[in-house]
Amino acid sequence: MVALQSSATEKAYLRTLFNPTAVPFDTSAPMEVHVTKELSNPHSRAKKQARWQAAMNRKSTLFKKFIAQELRNLNGRSIRDARAEAAFKYRQTLENERRAEKKRRWLTKERVAKMERNSKRKVRKAEKQKEKLNQLVLRDAPNQFIPGKSARRQEA
Known part of the structure; x- marks a missing residue:
């Protein structure tokens, strides 16, 4: 593979994509340089080793x-x-x-x-x-303690 200045050619390619009337892109340059990172396996041994390092x-x-x-x-x-x-x-x-x-x-x-x-x-x-x-209503029974009523019963 030919050694290219990938950042410069990549910028030129992207500029051509988003602004077609800009500087013309050299179509003879190999495209693999730009897509190598995208197409390579993120679980490859080399990438794992690079992350580990x-x-x-x-x-x-x-x-x-x-x-x-x-x-x-x-x-x-x-x-x-x-x-x-x-x-x-x-x-x-x-x-x-x-x-x-x-x-x-x-x-x-x-x-x-x-x-x-x-x-x-x-x-x-x-x-x-x-x-x-809060809605619970108890029936009057001898085992109930109601403060107002029970106090009156004891007084009487």
Whole structure:
């Protein structure tokens, strides 16, 4: 495949698509350059490896950042203690990120909608129960305590 300046030719191609009267597009250039990313499998080994490497680089730089931050502010600690504290903070940060990602994946649109329906149903049920209790009328019986009437009976 011929090495092309893909960004320049891609911009020219897009400009031609959306504004046909613009600069003419070179039709002899191979189209594969533009669609390679779109047509390649996102689950391919190479892409998985690239994502993994990017994540490892991010984690490494994050760890270095934590260590540098702790070493800048020793506050009477030894370097070893500062590094240990930085490692602890780093692990806590990764754990918080992992939890947030789990929660983000767990809260799908369907699950959120179901949770809202259930909460509305519980509110309606509680309101019905409250209304039933408010409308409840007890018949007079000897085992009932009605403040106004029972107090008068005891006085008499």
